Amino acid sequence: MIDSEQHPYVEWIAREARRPVVTDPAARERVMAAIRAEPAPAAHVPLWRRIVEPRALTLSPAAIGLLAAGLVGIGVLAGGFAMNRDGRMVDQPRVGVAPQLPVSDTVVRFVLVAPQAETVSLVGDFNGWDASKTPMARAASNGVWTVTLPLSVGRHVYSFLVDGKWSVDPNAPLAPDDGFGHANSVKIVRRGSVL
Amino acid sequence: MRLHRPPRFALGLSLAALVALAAIRPVAGQDATVDRLAKLDQYNRAAVELMLDSAATLGLPVSYLRSVAYEGIQRKADGRAIVRAVRKQFDLLKTARATLGTVDSEELTAAAAVLGAGARPNQLATFRAQQKAPSRLEAFAVWADLLTRGVPAEDAFSGLSKLWVDGADDATFLRLWKNVQSDILQGLNPGTALQNRIRETPVRASPQVKPPEGQQENQSSR
Numbered sequence: 449m450i451d452s453e454q455h456p457y458v459e460w461i462a463r464e465a466r467r468p469v470v471t472d473p474a475a476r477e478r479v480m481a482a483i484r485a486e487p488a489p490a491a492h493v494p495l496w497r498r499i500v501e502p503r504a505l506t507l508s509p510a511a512i513g514l515l516a517a518g519l520v521g522i523g524v525l526a527g528g529f530a531m532n533r534d535g536r537m538v539d540q541p542r543v544g545v546a547p548q549l550p551v552s553d554t555v556v557r558f559v560l561v562a563p564q565a566e567t568v569s570l571v572g573d574f575n576g577w578d579a580s581k582t583p584m585a586r587a588a589s590n591g592v593w594t595v596t597l598p599l600s601v602g603r604h605v606y607s608f609l610v611d612g613k614w615s616v617d618p619n620a621p622l623a624p625d626d627g628f629g630h631a632n633s634v635k636i637v638r639r640g641s642v643l
Numbered sequence: 644m645r646l647h648r649p650p651r652f653a654l655g656l657s658l659a660a661l662v663a664l665a666a667i668r669p670v671a672g673q674d675a676t677v678d679r680l681a682k683l684d685q686y687n688r689a690a691v692e693l694m695l696d697s698a699a700t701l702g703l704p705v706s707y708l709r710s711v712a713y714e715g716i717q718r719k720a721d722g723r724a725i726v727r728a729v730r731k732q733f734d735l736l737k738t739a740r741a742t743l744g745t746v747d748s749e750e751l752t753a754a755a756a757v758l759g760a761g762a763r764p765n766q767l768a769t770f771r772a773q774q775k776a777p778s779r780l781e782a783f784a785v786w787a788d789l790l791t792r793g794v795p796a797e798d799a800f801s802g803l804s805k806l807w808v809d810g811a812d813d814a815t816f817l818r819l820w821k822n823v824q825s826d827i828l829q830g831l832n833p834g835t836a837l838q839n840r841i842r843e844t845p846v847r848a849s850p851q852v853k854p855p856e857g858q859q860e861n862q863s864s865r
């Protein structure tokens with residue numbers, strides 16, 4: 449180990465450290481002049497720069513929770529509007545634009561008179577014989593049940609389910625029993641025809 | 644985005660939101676993708692699917708056979724009955740194809756219905772030679788209906804084949820059906836009702852008959 453009292457360099461360093469600092473009085477003016485010489489920053493920051501430049505945000509846990517809940521709500525609403533109740537995606541309605549059907553489809557109206565019925569639905573080869581897919585609507589007080597739907601051109605076999613009981617269409621030709629003990633009805637759909 | 648606070652809370656909520664959305668959308672879309680054949684037991688389902696595969700291989704309308712199975716499921720028919728029904732329609736489609744040759748799937752299913760209602764393949768073959776008409780769908784629909792309503796097979800064949808050979812159009816067949824149906828509902832014997840209505844049904848003039856000079860063929864007289 450070196451003894452600092454006996455080393456000349458230590459004494460010299462100490463003396464230099466204790467000596468008061470003498471500054472040039474014009475130094476401050478020179479620095480400020482240099483700053484003034486720099487061009488002033490633009491007052492208007494371009495939009496793209498505001499967007500791409502990183503910035504720090506501070507959010508409280510409550511604000512984060514509200515943000516997440518809002519995102520979930522938007523997702524649920526968007527999903528609800530984009531699907532019908534069969535779960536298929538549907539186009540958003542557009543004001544002033546008629547719904548477009550596939551070229552091969554024709555709009556067909558089914559009608560059944562059943563004044564005493566509580567529920568009537570249409571089942572057939574066009575909806576997989578699923579009673580929940582095509583419920584019919586009752587016209588006010590006259591017992592006429594109707595539904596309108598697009599069908600492809602060709603031959604379609606169908607029946608009505610009146611309060612859960614199978615019924616053929618009295619205004620359509622019969623299709624023979626497929627093997628289940630009951631006849632069905634037949635609709636021949638031609639291109640462009642509305643039946 | 645850089646957060647001053649460690650974003651564990653936000654990550655947790657975001658994850659929960661994603662899980663919730665993923666859970667919602669499949670539930671809403673489930674109905675469209677469910678295979679209703681899954682309601683059959685595995686043996687009957689396999690039998691039905693085997694026939695569907697065979698139909699696809701033969702170029703027969705698979706959707707029609709699948710629809711028959713769906714109808715049976717909706718009618719809560721026994722699984723074996725569904726298999727029998729699909730097999731019966733499969734056989735009828737093969738017979739119709741062998742009888743009529745290459746026709747579109749709609750006419751093929753209509754022809755299968757005619758056979759299923761009681762017509763014979765050689766009767767169906769009468770409709771094979773006629774290529775002038777754009778479609779046999781209406782004629783086959785009326786034919787199957789009349790057989791289902793109890794019109795004797797020979798009467799139905801003779802009456803409808805006469806109209807067909809004479810060039811009757813869809814409207815003529817439809818009008819005949821409505822009239823016969825009305826007569827049957829009023830209590831007339833189905834065979835008699837058809838014979839009466841056939842006699843009074845106008846059809847177009849024979850295509851071989853040339854119209855007089857300067858006169859167009861009257862299409863409305865069909």
